[in-house]
Amino acid sequence: MQELKRTVVNMMDKDKYCVLLFDEMSLDASLSYDSKVDQIVGWEDYGDGHKNIAFADHAIVFMLRGIKRKWKQPIAFALLKDIIRSCDDIGPII
Template identity: 40%
Template structure:
């Protein structure tokens, strides 16, 4: 599951990492000296057992762009698969950025299958050859 929330912009000093927090930060080198006013949060939830865990969050100004969301979502899914988890679905609200990102992933899948000469019978999108179905939550996520 992923969702974005609004934040009050502000800066704090983190003595453990000797860094200033509160700027736009999508992880790694993707940090900009712009005040963050939104956080994008990812939660993994079990299907067969009852558990959930916040696993990733990024900070952005305005909303995360759909292209950045596609990249971050793909990276999060790949990291979990490398740990042995099977990701079968993603869930988000119907925000315009979320819809655009999922539509981009679906279009990438259609193009990929078209290049291979395969008929698209999928309900979702492919990440590294494995299908993930996206579901839109009609209620508040968290």
């Protein structure tokens, strides 16, 4: 968010208009070690600090994208397991 703040502060007001997008993508379910944060990654993780013991097979990414000016910035993501199937099982038609 700090990078976004540095970018936006130099924009004209008309260039600050943006939309919030989100997209889901499939992942190969696997675990790996991230030495930068000294953690094993690949578990289902909603970003609240608690990981579930299930291999994440999807990621959802939230991104801001400029309307008048061409720019984009990812702002959040979560690693998920069977999120569309879980929603489908609840009842909404996706």
